[in-house]
Amino acid sequence: MAVMKIDVDHVARIEGHGDIHLTVEDGVVTGCQMEVVESARLFEAMVVGRPFDEVPYIASRICGICSASHAVTDILAIERIFGVEVSDRTNALRELLLYGSFLQNHATHLFVFATPDFLGHKSVFPLASENRALYDGALALKALGNELCTKVGGRSIHPICAVVGGFTHEVGAEEYLKLADKMEAAMDFAEEAVDLIASFEVMDLQTEGDFLAMVAPEGYPVCGSDTARFVRAGYDFSAQDAEKEIEEYVIGHSAAFLARAARTGKPYMTSALSRINASWGQLGRRARYASARAGLRPPNLNPFMNNVAQAVELLDALDRCATICRRLAADEYEGGSAPVSFEVREGSGVGFTEAPRGALFHRITLDGKGRVRSANILTPTAQNIANMESDMAEVAQAFADAGRSSAAIKLEVEKLVRAYDPCLSCSVH
Template structure:
């Protein structure tokens, strides 16, 4: 392979539009570009001048899958400005809502986007014909995520019940218990999903970048911690320190992408955020069932192969089912630890700046808001997981291509594996230009 050009315009089976361009010469990658070609969507400008109560529902439109995460992240930013402290019951409901989007996203990604790569299929439709039972079970898992979001958030996408200070509506005891039973019923299938994705053969590569995840002592946090950590650099910081001119995350422009790229400011290193980063950061806090399934599948920290983000998502599905079933049963106890209600607490409007932080299904999500004394938005900034991942994905594509060429791979194999790597990252290119 003296000189080879690989161009993939519009990567298939991903959210949004992205292109890949590689030039390989003499066994070396001389050009490696992850092109995000989506137009700017201007959500950050759209909310300027709007009242704080409107902002979460506007921002939720950034993504139809991660809408719950965008709502909760904006609410957390507003509560940071106003100094609002919510009840433990409200925190539990927010966790359920975010996990509902995990079930939606991971089921869709694993079976509609990723699985065909490893089953020699061009799309999910041959899978539906070849193995209808597997396909129907996957759709059932996705539907359960929809049901959980609908139960807690009032609808399956763009939730309406989560507001600053609490919730406007809460499920009944019977609804909690019925949902817990449904979640438990999916756990056997989820164990099979972990085994299925670990059975797929992937190239032995290791990401050259860092990893970023939310952290909390003794917990697997998704929306109730303010601490983020670069695992390789060992840098832990508060969400308010994430962005800005002196922030721990440095965003920068590249000529070949409409999305900003990102790197750790202290080390100038790109990084990965998502399920694999979360499992590396919080392995010890996984449910016992999920930990056993992951260990059986060979997924243990430190794991740096980005292809195994697929396996990590499968493990998170199993973990989420067990965690959410338990939460539903605890919330159903009238005199339990979550006694009381989730009605919005009283608060006062004031000027200030704050950052909300959650772990969206695809990775760390930050919303920075500055409000005036009337509660109107002066400035807004969003860092989505895919935008943060683009630089690291580009670096991993280079590592992968050079390894494959050194192993004697020809152009079709290199192109296929690069596409599989892109999909393993579970990107949402539409969200990256927010």
């Protein structure tokens, strides 16, 4: 019997630590594991007994890239418990803050983590000499995301201005106009990035899993909607029922929780590609045209195309953020952003946002004094691992069928893992 074993200790160019283990026997993949080796982080236990207003600050420490997403998601959960209704202006600022983390994450993932795979490099650093314009443009996009989060949230990571009921601080109209100018100036580079990422050759992989994303009657939502959709199965559910609709489970070879759709038993992907599949028609005109030119239109079932989807979202985010900033400067949103008054009460609620990597759910239960009784966090990467493992096996089998070498299989599987843009540190509870 011919046995090929492929082991990757600590996959490079992803967030967090994970190992890949593949076994191919007589040309058949008999073992495929994505082993998450991160230790338990205990954020859910950490907040038990804490007052509600401390929880968003603690939750933001789960991730340095998605910190705004975790903070806002907790705030939404707490506001549901208290029955808080915020202004249109506050909702606009929250959207702006979340898009800041999209710019931070997508620029890092696409240019630092993924692109070297397709340009024949082991890291991003050779780009500095080979393609200085691409290197500088990528860093500028990341810096713009940092600036946006700083101006709206008070810091580039771990925001301090977003609180239950509103914001404690807001910049002036002149700052919003400067941000809008910078967003618009970056759009040409972002559009070129879509074309570049789309030019990379990827294998024709069709995932067997589903796609999960937030949806709304109008718009391309990242917050403000309570409705999630399993795109291939074709049904919606309320985020308040997430723990009923999404089944979490454990496996022996990974420290992370895995997930599957409770109704169908299928694994799924939640990601930029999921959002494109769910809401492509709601992209801004320039992003939609760039997406169509890149060959990215729903239904697209190839997880490698998540790279292109993120590039499209970069362009779309710049466009949306420029519009929001100009509307904020012109005072076109109803209401102010100062925190509204509310009464503390006991109850349970789920916050739901689209983090850069996909759907994010936080459930919080509070007692009558506003202290946390229990919490549960369902991150995008935890939801993605089961589907990622399934797709890894498909990639390995296709390459084995073609008689490819172990080195070729290893590289292609690593490309797939990076296309998922996992944050393995966030996947453990």
